[in-house]
Amino acid sequence: MKVLLVYAHPEPKSLNGSLKDFAVKRLEAAGHQVRVSDLYAMNWKASLDADDSPGRPADSRFNPSLDSKRAFEEGRQSQDIALEQEKLLWADAVILQFPLWWFSMPAILKGWVERVYAYGFAYGVGEHSDARWGNRYGEGTLAGKRAMLIVTAGGWESHYSPRGINGPIDDVLFPIQHGVLFYPGFDVLPPFVIYRTSRMDEDRFSTTCDALGQRLDDLWKTAPIPFRPQNAGAYDIPQLTLRAEITSDQSGFAAHVRWSERDAPSEASKSYANP
Amino acid sequence: MKVLLVYAHPEPKSLNGSLKDFAVKRLEAAGHQVRVSDLYAMNWKASLDADDSPGRPADSRFNPSLDSKRAFEEGRQSQDIALEQEKLLWADAVILQFPLWWFSMPAILKGWVERVYAYGFAYGVGEHSDARWGNRYGEGTLAGKRAMLIVTAGGWESHYSPRGINGPIDDVLFPIQHGVLFYPGFDVLPPFVIYRTSRMDEDRFSTTCDALGQRLDDLWKTAPIPFRPQNAGAYDIPQLTLRAEITSDQSGFAAHVRWSERDAPSEASKSYANP
DSSP, X not given: OEEEEEEOOSOTTSHXXXXXXXXXXXXXXXXXXXXXXXXXXXXXXXXXXXXXXXXXXXXXXXXXXXXXXXXXHTTOSOHHHHHHHHXXXXXXXXXXXXXXXXXXXXXXXXXXXXXXXXXXXXXXXXOBSSSOBOSOSSOSTTTTOEEEEEXXXXXXXXXXXXXXXXXXXXXXXXXXXXXXXXXXXXXXXXXXXXXXXXXXXXHXXXXXXXXXXXXHHTTTTSOOOOBOOTXXXXXXXXXXXXXXXXXXXXXXXXXGBOOXXXXXXXXXXXXXXXX | OEEEEEEOOSOTTSHHHHHHHHHHHHHHHTTOEEEEEETXXXXXXXXXXXXXXXTSOTTSOOOHHHHHXXXXXXXXXXXXHHHHHHHHHHOSEEEEEEEOBTTBOXXXXXXXXXXXXXXXXXXXXXXXXXXXXXXXXXXXXXXXXXXXXXXXXXXXXXXXXXXXXXXXXXXXXXXXXXIIXXXXXXXXXXXXXXXXXXXXXXXXXXXXXXXXXXXXXXXXXXXXXXXXXXXXXXXXXXXXXXXXXXXXXXXXXXXXXXXXXXXXXXXXXXXXXXX
């Protein structure tokens, strides 16, 4: 299979750099083809701006969304953007690997999402009307592919537990896993999260690699997070709120995950990180 | 009073640009001093890297956190970083204004946070031990100042409602309001959110400006979101989980907001956006 690893850390000799090298080797040893987008090494342009839509009338207002649409349709996108889109289309699975900085991905990776996720490619796909709100959240250009996060965090696991001060890790990652990955169609696997990175010795690094290696070996076997698809009946359209009969007592991020009936009562405390 | 507006949109003639101009005028007309960090106009460097800590040994590993600490302590930070820190110290109130792109702030603003929020300035402040976990979440360098978000979103308000498909706006913004603003000490005011930005005509723009103007007039009167301070007894240290007696039936982001006893039973559906 083909795996794209999008990697965002400025120091090759960091924990993240070592884990990236380990992941590439493990995947290649299993016979997969691997491509790496090492954003810092590529000097990736982080900020979306008018230069991303070359050839637009110089005196016109720049509209990030509409100019992205026109550039994508007319084949006028920046070369670096088009190349990343090609890699996404090539891949069977995409891994985003990054340190959690201020409870989200590093700016350089956020800018990869903003620039590569063009209108017509990752959003604005399919029919948009009051009866159908596009192919997204479970459908879209990247449907049928798998995605997974590898995330390092300085804080302790308890700080990201259901009652931890930073918020539950599932909720912290929801805007990425649901909003960035499920949105254009990916099946999103549970994330691989490493906590308390300042306390990493050789033994723990070895244990961590074993666990990560297992996750990589299981990339095509692991059950995805059961996010609810937008267009399969769970949502009223165009309001896009959960229909009254769907977990009617629930709200918030967790309500958009469809656990089995059996699990439903304990849903609030259920986590999908590091299963 | 003194207001810093940190603004992230690439097009001056956009809705965001017009709202920014309106906000500056309204604040100045009320007698406040206003400084604007217009990140796109400043060509702000978005990606945190070793160049942000000039003077470090060339052959050493770059450690984003420790190199930030040393550069801050030794006065070796990049000039652009030091200047933004000076603006933050100068201000009585800070407004972050941005379009919601992929359920978070634009990369250029995320990179402002990552680079300006140095170790020793915005984190790693105060005593760190197993009994005391630093001055953060309600305490810190920026305590006593107010902060507020002005956010535009393409989606409908219902899409960000308690059962909306994108997740509740309070939860979408929690990593920013709690994790970026409350963390170094800001009192965080309810956000000003404008939905469905593609449907903005003159009438709606005028109504929107009226509402925003009122929020700016009330900048020193509006009650902050009652996030729970870390060091006032609600959390066990060092686990940093809510103590058993604190809203024991709750988990998730909302549990870190201290609504009044009277409001507690309906906490799950309470929102602080656009009050």
